[in-house]
Each structure stands twice: as structure tokens, then as C-alpha cells.
Amino acid sequence: MFSPEVIGILGLLVLFILLMLRMPVGISMVLVGIGGTFALSLAVKHVRFEPYIKQFKSLLWSTMANYDLSVVPLFVLMGYLASQSNLSRDLFRGLEAMMSKRRGGVAMAAIAACGGFGAVCGSSLATASTMGRVALPELKKLGYAPRLATGALAAGGTLGILIPPSVALVIYAIIVEASILQMFQAALIPGLMAVVGFILVIALQVRINPSLAPEPRPMPPEEKREAYRRLIPVLVIFGSIILGLGFGLFTPTPAASIGVFVIFVYGIFMRWRTGQGLSVAGMLQAFRDTAVTSAMIYMILFGAEVLKGFFTRAGLPSAMADWAATSSMDPWMILIAMLVLLIILGCFMESLAMILVVLPFFWPTLIALNGGDHVSAAEAAYGLDTDNLKIWFGILALIVVELGLITPPVGLNVFIIASLSEGTPMAETFKGVLPFLAAEFVRIGILLLIPALCLFLPHWLAG
Amino acid sequence: EETTLTIHHFLSPKSNAHTKMVQAWADKVAKDSNNQLKFELFPAMAMGGKPSELYGQVRDGTADIVWTLLGYTPGVFPRSEVYELPLVHTGSAAATTVALNATMDMLADDFKDIKVLFLHANDGNVIHSASKPIRTFEDAKGLKLRTPSRTGSWVIEGMGAEAVGLPVPELPEAMSKGAIDGALTTLEIVPALKLQELDKFVTELPGGDRFGTAIFMFAMNKDSYNNLPDDLKKVIDDNSGMKVAADIGKMWEEFEKTGDEALASTKVERIVVSAEEAAKFKASNEKVVARWIEESKTKGFDGAALVEKARAAIAEAAK
Amino acid sequence: MRSFLYRLADYFALGGGLIIMAIVLVTTTNVTAFALNRIASLLGGQVAGLSGYEDFVRLAMSAAALMFFPYAQVKHGHVAVDIFMNKAPAWLQRFTDKCWAVLIVIMALFLMYWMIIGLFEKRADHVVVGVLNWVEWPFYIPGILSLLLWAAIALVQVFDQAPVEVSHV
Numbered sequence: 001m002f003s004p005e006v007i008g009i010l011g012l013l014v015l016f017i018l019l020m021l022r023m024p025v026g027i028s029m030v031l032v033g034i035g036g037t038f039a040l041s042l043a044v045k046h047v048r049f050e051p052y053i054k055q056f057k058s059l060l061w062s063t064m065a066n067y068d069l070s071v072v073p074l075f076v077l078m079g080y081l082a083s084q085s086n087l088s089r090d091l092f093r094g095l096e097a098m099m100s101k102r103r104g105g106v107a108m109a110a111i112a113a114c115g116g117f118g119a120v121c122g123s124s125l126a127t128a129s130t131m132g133r134v135a136l137p138e139l140k141k142l143g144y145a146p147r148l149a150t151g152a153l154a155a156g157g158t159l160g161i162l163i164p165p166s167v168a169l170v171i172y173a174i175i176v177e178a179s180i181l182q183m184f185q186a187a188l189i190p191g192l193m194a195v196v197g198f199i200l201v202i203a204l205q206v207r208i209n210p211s212l213a214p215e216p217r218p219m220p221p222e223e224k225r226e227a228y229r230r231l232i233p234v235l236v237i238f239g240s241i242i243l244g245l246g247f248g249l250f251t252p253t254p255a256a257s258i259g260v261f262v263i264f265v266y267g268i269f270m271r272w273r274t275g276q277g278l279s280v281a282g283m284l285q286a287f288r289d290t291a292v293t294s295a296m297i298y299m300i301l302f303g304a305e306v307l308k309g310f311f312t313r314a315g316l317p318s319a320m321a322d323w324a325a326t327s328s329m330d331p332w333m334i335l336i337a338m339l340v341l342l343i344i345l346g347c348f349m350e351s352l353a354m355i356l357v358v359l360p361f362f363w364p365t366l367i368a369l370n371g372g373d374h375v376s377a378a379e380a381a382y383g384l385d386t387d388n389l390k391i392w393f394g395i396l397a398l399i400v401v402e403l404g405l406i407t408p409p410v411g412l413n414v415f416i417i418a419s420l421s422e423g424t425p426m427a428e429t430f431k432g433v434l435p436f437l438a439a440e441f442v443r444i445g446i447l448l449l450i451p452a453l454c455l456f457l458p459h460w461l462a463g
Numbered sequence: 464e465e466t467t468l469t470i471h472h473f474l475s476p477k478s479n480a481h482t483k484m485v486q487a488w489a490d491k492v493a494k495d496s497n498n499q500l501k502f503e504l505f506p507a508m509a510m511g512g513k514p515s516e517l518y519g520q521v522r523d524g525t526a527d528i529v530w531t532l533l534g535y536t537p538g539v540f541p542r543s544e545v546y547e548l549p550l551v552h553t554g555s556a557a558a559t560t561v562a563l564n565a566t567m568d569m570l571a572d573d574f575k576d577i578k579v580l581f582l583h584a585n586d587g588n589v590i591h592s593a594s595k596p597i598r599t600f601e602d603a604k605g606l607k608l609r610t611p612s613r614t615g616s617w618v619i620e621g622m623g624a625e626a627v628g629l630p631v632p633e634l635p636e637a638m639s640k641g642a643i644d645g646a647l648t649t650l651e652i653v654p655a656l657k658l659q660e661l662d663k664f665v666t667e668l669p670g671g672d673r674f675g676t677a678i679f680m681f682a683m684n685k686d687s688y689n690n691l692p693d694d695l696k697k698v699i700d701d702n703s704g705m706k707v708a709a710d711i712g713k714m715w716e717e718f719e720k721t722g723d724e725a726l727a728s729t730k731v732e733r734i735v736v737s738a739e740e741a742a743k744f745k746a747s748n749e750k751v752v753a754r755w756i757e758e759s760k761t762k763g764f765d766g767a768a769l770v771e772k773a774r775a776a777i778a779e780a781a782k
Numbered sequence: 783m784r785s786f787l788y789r790l791a792d793y794f795a796l797g798g799g800l801i802i803m804a805i806v807l808v809t810t811t812n813v814t815a816f817a818l819n820r821i822a823s824l825l826g827g828q829v830a831g832l833s834g835y836e837d838f839v840r841l842a843m844s845a846a847a848l849m850f851f852p853y854a855q856v857k858h859g860h861v862a863v864d865i866f867m868n869k870a871p872a873w874l875q876r877f878t879d880k881c882w883a884v885l886i887v888i889m890a891l892f893l894m895y896w897m898i899i900g901l902f903e904k905r906a907d908h909v910v911v912g913v914l915n916w917v918e919w920p921f922y923i924p925g926i927l928s929l930l931l932w933a934a935i936a937l938v939q940v941f942d943q944a945p946v947e948v949s950h951v
């Protein structure tokens with residue numbers, strides 16, 4: 001007969017096949033979870049199917065009725081409201097006014113604006129599409145090469161998730177029982193490194209190939225003054241949200257609520273003062289966009305809950321951890337292999353589903369490799385105790401997972417940007433993304449070598 | 464032929480409750496049955512679902528055995544709640560645990576659909592404060608405190624404070640950010656949540672008395688139990704109820720010491736309120752008991768009688 | 783029928799959005815009250831917060847989250863991996879997509895069925911939420927209705943002539 005572990009692995013395979021057949025991700029997870037448990041119940045005497053099914057009386061509701069997860073739709077809504085209130089446009093215009101003097105400056109402003117918008121938006125896709133809508137027409141009008149313009153915005157979109165708040169980090173923190181706030185704090189320096197890295201990539205590219213960017217055209221002083229005037233409130237709002245979160249003035253749900261509230265009030269105020277802020281139609285659209293994004297996330301979360309029950313009953317995560325604890329392979333090699341696997345999977349899979357499916361296998365394995373739950377930093381294989389390993393690995397995993405958004409053949413950010421930029425072939429955008437990918441690999445290397453870049457802020461802020 | 468039973472619960476595999484109680488119980492029963500009974504342990508909700516679903520899981524047989532907190536499904540175990548109350552539980556996990564298991568007949572209606580292996584209490588709630596010291600009854604007024612249970616929030620509201628319901632893992636963060644002032648919870652939980660680093664003051668009542676407690680159950684699916692051959696049923700029975708109550712109670716009494724030790728090495732001030740102030744807390748807590756008795760009338764049982772019997776059982780057990 | 787269901791899904795999504803705004807208001811009020819209380823306590827006064835707002839957030843979110851599902855189905859917002867299938871022949875794409883739509887109908891009805899059972903069980907058990915002391919079962923209702931609407935919309939889409947557009951990965 002099949003052993004439970006074999007059934008578990010077959011379940012993984014079936015999941016992969018269903019995904020490739022374009023079955024919606026969350027639905028595939030639910031089906032494999034239920035089907036796999038049924039198969040297990042035939043093979044293993046103490047796994048019984050009928051009681052398992054009865055769980056669905058409460059499983060769906062209790063997955064939704066979760067206080068910790070309530071930040072997810074809030075962070076999503078915050079981003080869409082900021083976008084509908086034109087905060088994203090004001091941010092970009094202000095930064096453009098600052099940087100338009102140098103060659104490639106407007107593309108750099110777009111990256112910086114993506115980073116800034118990332119501070120109020122929890123999702124990569126929303127960041128890419130919002131900033132794409134704002135910045136692409138301007139870059140095109142000024143005569144930027146489509147390859148640079150689309151590449152920069154596709155890469156810049158990933159900042160939505162790398163700069164806190166980040167939906168993916170919330171989910172990661174809940175799975176490994178880390179503090180959401182500490183994860184946000186840990187992501188701050190690596191996120192800023194990405195902003196700097198991307199800007200450097202643009203500077204380097206236009207130096208090598210000046211034809212990528214037009215001759216700089218300084219903004220007229222009047223236009224500039226107006227841009228700065230609108231930038232200031234945006235910087236105050238975004239700054240206070242990220243500081244409030246980063247320095248932990250609030251716990252996540254209140255912080256996200258206050259963020260939504262402030263942007264909402266500001267949008268209405270601007271509407272009243274200038275006629276350009278948040279309209280009723282804009283607000284309803286923000287609700288609709290939030291609905292689609294949140295439903296997608298919650299469906300995947302529910303799928304993961306169903307799948308978890310199956311994999312645990314099949315004994316897969318514990319089998320993998322046992323194997324890691326007894327194998328003589330180098331822990332660093334395994335860590336790097338995990339990251340590479342995440343990058344490869346990221347080429348095909350949705351990032352959240354990936355975190356949710358893969359992490360329950362990787363995390364116990366890493367703990368076992370590190371020397372167990374109670375290991376001290378001095379004796380640990382990675383030189384970090386469990387709590388610090390949790391934070392560091394979370395940031396690394398987040399970065400490689402998000403790379404999937406810009407790697408071919410499936411790179412959702414690239415798809416979104418390409419769809420916003422008529423007449424630019426997708427291949428051109430993929431080419432444009434390559435230099436930014438190189439910067440990302442450098443950053444991963446640095447973070448692998450210097451975990452303190454992730455760990456410094458959470459430790460310092462914890463006092 | 465051997466039988467494998469699954470055990471599901473909500474705490475981490477590192478916790479005292481897992482290693483010293485659940486794992487130890489499983490090992491002992493396996494041994495007593497000459498390995499006819501085997502156990503697969505799933506801590507930290509590994510089989511899926513939220514802690515509030517554990518009761519449903521054991522009732523339906525999704526897991527054969529669960530360990531859970533009755534307070535996770537408030538309203539479902541109305542009678543057993545009597546032992547949570549302040550002035551009923553008087554600060555001894557050992558006494559309340561023995562009393563719980565000794566009065567199973569009185570509580571039986573709460574557990575019609577499952578086979579209870581044993582019930583137990585923890586040592587009881589003290590006030591952990593990260594903001595200001597609570598030396599007098601009035602000091603607690605206006606504070607935001609995390610509540611451990613439904614009746615716990617009555618205790619908190621009785622003191623003029625605000626009850627906050629938060630998942631346990633979120634407690635340390637909320638406390639360190641000042642989102643709440645503190646928590647009504649046990650000493651036992653201190654090391655797990657690193658409360659020794661967050662607390663500034665811990666307030667207790669004189670004579671080891673507590674602000675109520677929480678009740679847990681270790682319970683089995685009825686069919687899973689009934690399907691066992693008689694000799695294995697007996698092995699389980701020999702490790703249930705009054706047979707183990709004294710040991711389990713003592714164990715939870717001991718767990719409190721790890722909290723004491725963690726606090727001892729810090730500057731956290733331990734406050735025991737004066738007899739005069741204790742009388743004010745008592746007056747407030749008496750209202751909690753009265754409210755509970757009043758509410759029981761709508762639930763179809765005699766709360767006053769239950770309080771009386773529970774107090775008698777605890778007094779008897781404490782002898 | 784189709785446009786009626788789609789409009790209903792739109793109302794559900796907007797309703798969910800309003801519920802989230804309610805969460806925002808309650809939470810913001812509570813934080814403000816807490817901050818004021820901190821200040822007032824220095825002056826010997828007191829400002830009360832909303833007891834049990836966390837329970838409210840949980841319950842409200844359970845309703846809002848499920849109310850988003852039908853609209854996501856309208857927008858084909860449940861992500862799928864579109865890497866091989868977009869190269870497959872059109873008839874095959876159409877076939878698999880219709881299959882998945884049928885599966886979604888079945889799954890939504892399956893979840894709805896069990897949730898209804900769950901509602902009656904919660905009611906029989908008298909489950910309440912901790913601090914607020916509200917009964918839990920009524921909060922199953924928005925979810926049950928949403929699942930029914932979700933199933934109906936997926937069913938309509940099975941018979942849709944228009945090709946299914948899928949949101950990628």
C-alpha cells in the first residue's frame with residue numbers, strides 16, 4: 001500500500017498539475033486538501049474521512065473571523081484609497097520636480113514614488129498598476145525608451161511588498177508566529193536598499209547608454225512650486241503611517257485603520273478644496289478593488305488551511321524536518337537551495353500561495369538544521385537563535401518570492417505594466433527588467449552575508 | 464492489534480502543557496497498554512482550524528483527543544464556568560482541579576457529546592500591569608486590560624477598567640506598544656510571553672487568592688472511546704478523572720513557579736493588596752458571582768446551587 | 783438574470799467595503815479614546831473606550847471577507863496560473879475553464895451546505911463571543927448568502943458565451 005508520505009507527495013504533484021491547467025489557486029488547494037485526505041483515509045486506518053469533512057462547519061468562517069488577518073484588507077484598502085485620492089500622482093510629481101534635473105531623473109522619481117507608495121500599500125500588484133498609470137504616460141511623453149520605462153515600473157512595483165506594510169509579511173508572521181511589527185521593522189532597511197539599488201541601476205544604464213533617457217528638462221518654476229506644495233501633505237501622511245508602524249506607536253490593526261481614516265479624510269478634504277481628491281465614484285471603486293484583492297487573498301488562505309490539514313496528516317513536514325536533522329548536508333547549501341527553489345517556483349506560481357504551501361515544509365526544516373528550537377545563537381548553524389532566524393529568513397524568502405513577479409515567463413508585474421503601455425512588446429519589458437533583477441541578486445547576497453541589516457531595527461526599536 | 468489515536472491542541476510543542484502533561488500522559492497510557500494504544504500528537508493546531516474549533520473537532524472525531532480551554536467557546540459549557548469565578552476558585556490549581564473532577568456529575572450536562580478524560584484549572588489570574596501600580600481598588604479604574612475569559616471581562620469591568628479581547632500571541636506586542644495597559648492572566652504564562660520583560664507591576668490578592676481562573680479539558684471523541692476493546696477502555700479510565708486529578712492539579716500548581724522565577728530576576732514589583740483593599744475587590748467580585756447566578760436563570764439551571772456545591776468541593780479538596 | 787446577479791455581487795462588494803469602513807471608524811475611535819484617556823488620567827479624569835472592539839473587528843471582518851467572494855468571481859479575480867494553458871488550443875482552454883467553473887459551483891455549494899449546518903450547531907451550542915457576549919451564529923448568515931451568490935454567478939459563467947478572461951498568476 002501507499003505510505004502516507006507518498007500520498008502527500010502525490011498530492012503536491014496533483015496540486016501542481018491542476019495549477020498548470022489554470023485552475024484558480026485557492027480552489028485547487030481546497031480540492032487537493034479534501035481529495036488527499038480522502039486518499040489518506042483509504043490507506044491509513046486512523047485517518048477518518050467523514051469526521052474530517054465535518055470541519056467545514058466552521059473552518060471557512062473561523063478562517064475569515066481572524067483579528068490578526070483583519071489588517072490585510074485594511075492595508076489593501078489604504079493603497080486603493082491613496083490611489084483614488086491622487087496621492088500617488090502628487091507623490092510622483094513632487095519627486096519628479098526634485099529629480100528632473102538629471103538624466104534618467106524622472107525614471108528615478110518613479111522608483112522613489114513606488115517606494116513611497118509602498119509605505120501605504122500592502123500589495124505589489126496594486127503598487128505596479130497605480131504607479132504605472134501615473135508615471136508611464138509621463139515617461140512616454142518625455143521620450144524615455146519604453147524598455148527602461150516599463151522595466152523600472154515593473155521592478156518598482158515589487159517595492160509595494162518589500163516596503164512595509166506588506167500583506168505577504170503579515171501572512172508569514174502569522175504562520176511562523178513572529179511579530180507582525182517586528183517583521184515590518186526588519187523589512188525597512190532591505191526595502192530602502194532596494195530603492196537605492198534600483199535608482200543606481202537606472203543611473204548606470206543611462207550612463208552606459210544615454211539614448212535610453214531624454215536630455216533632462218527642468219520643470220518650469222511655477223509647476224515645480226505647485227508640485228512641492230502638493231508633495232508636502234503626502235509626505236506627512238505617508239511618513240507618519242510608516243513611522244507609526246515602524247516605531248510601533250500602534251499595533252497593526254489600529255495603525256492600518258488610522259491610515260485608512262487619515263487618507264480618507266485627506267481625500268475628501270482635497271475634493272472639497274480643489275475638486276480633485278476622493279470622489280464618491282472613486283471611493284466605490286476603491287471598495288471594489290479591495291473586494292477583488294481581498295477575496296483572492298482570503299481564498300488562498302482558506303485553501304492553505306485545508307491543505308495544511310492534509311499535509312500534516314500525511315506527516316510530510318515532520319518527515320522533512322527529521323530528514324534535515326539527521327542529514328549531513330551543509331545548512332547553508334540547503335538554505336540557498338530553498339531560496340533557489342522559491343525563485344524557480346516563483347516563475348510559475350502565485351507568491352502568496354507559494355509562501356503558504358512551501359513554508360510549512362521549509363520552516364521546521366530550517367529550525368532542525370539550525371540546531372533545534374532552543375539553540376543559542378553561538379551554537380546555531382546560521383549563527384542566529386530561532387527568533388532571529390525567523391525574521392531574517394522571512395525577509396529573504398519575501399524577496400525571492402517577490403522576484404517571481406518580474407521573472408519570465410510569468411511575471412505578473414510585467415504583465416500589468418505591459419498592459420498599461422500600449423505598443424511595448426512584453427519581451428521588451430522583460431529585457432528592461434533584467435538589470436533590476438541583477439540588482440536584486442546583489443541585494444540578496446548582501447543580506448545573506450549580513451543578517452544584521454534585517455535584525456538591527458527590530459532589536460534597536462525593542463530597546 | 465494496536466490502535467492509533469490522534470491528539471490535537473493549540474499550544475506550541477515547547478510548552479509545559481505539551482511536554483509535561485499531554486506528551487507524558489500519552490507515553491504513560493501507551494506503556495500501560497503494552498503499546499496497544501499509540502498516539503500521534505499534533506500541537507499548535509497542526510491538524511488545521513482555530514483553537515475555538517477544537518471542541519467541534521473532538522465531538523465530530525476529526526481528532527480523537529483534544530486539549531482545549533473551555534473559554535475558547537464561551538457559552539458552550541455554562542455549568543463548568545462556575546469554577547472560573549473569583550471567590551469560587553481561591554488560588555489553588557490543585558484544589559480546583561480535584562473539585563472539578565470530583566463533581567463531574569454536576570457538570571455532566573455540559574459534556575453530553577464527548578468523553579471527558581479530565582478537567583483542570585490553572586493557578587488563576589493576577590493583574591499584570593505595564594503602566595501603573597495597582598495598590599488600591601481605585602487604581603485599576605480606566606485601565607485597558609486583556610481579559611482571559613468571558614467572566615474575566617466581568618471582573619475587569621467590575622474594577623472600572625476596560626476589558627480587551629486579544630489573541631494570546633498578540634498580548635506582548637499590545638502591551639509593549641501601550642495599546643493595552645496590561646492583562647488579567649496567570650503567572651504560569653509569564654515566561655512563554657516574556658511578560659517578565661513587559662510587566663512593571665504584578666498585583667495579587669492576599670493569601671494566594673486569585674481573580675478567578677480558566678478551566679481546560681482533556682477530552683476524547685465518544686465513538687473513538689466506545690470502539691476500544693474493554694481492556695483498553697480500562698487503561699484510559701485508569702488515567703482519567705479522579706485517578707489523575709491530584710497529579711494534574713499539582714503539576715499546574717508547579718507551573719506557576721516558573722513564572723515566579725522569571726519575575727524574581729527582574730525589577731517587576733510584586734504587589735499584594737492590603738486586607739482593606741482586598742475587601743473592596745471582594746465586594747466587586749461578589750457582584751461578578753451574583754451576575755453569573757442571575758444569568759444562569761436564563762440558561763435553565765440553578766447557578767446559586769452550583770456556586771455553593773463548587774465552593775464545598777474546593778474546600779473539601781483543599782483539606 | 784446575469785446582470786441581476788452581477789449587480790447583486792456589486793452590492794455585496796460595496797457592502798463589504800462599508801463594513802470595513804465601520805471597522806476603521808470603530809478602531810480609530812477606540813485608539814483616540816485610549817490616547818485621550820492617557821492624557822485625561824494625568825489630570826485625574828477618564829475617557830472610556832469601546833469595550834470588546836476586537837470582537838467586533840473579528841465578526842465584522844468575517845462578514846466582509848466572504849461578501850467579497852461573489853464580486854471576485856464576476857471579475858474572474860480568483861488568481862490562476864496562465865502559463866501553459868494560454869498556448870493550448872482554444873477548445874481545450876474553453877473546456878478546462880468551464881470545468882473549473884462547474885467545480886467552483888460545487889465547491890461553493892458544498893461550503894454553503896456545511897456552513898448552514900455550522901450555523902445551526904453554533905445556535906444549539908449557544909456560542910457567544912468573549913467580551914461582547916454576542917451570539918455568534920448570526921454572523922454566519924452573510925457568508926452563507928455570499929456562497930450562494932458565488933455559486934450562482936459561477937453557474938451563469940458556465941453557460942456564458944463570452945470567453946473567460948483569467949487574471950494571471
Ligand code: NA
Nearest residue numbers: 041044045047
Ligand atoms: Na481510514
Ligand code: NA
Nearest residue numbers: 118160163165
Ligand atoms: Na508596502
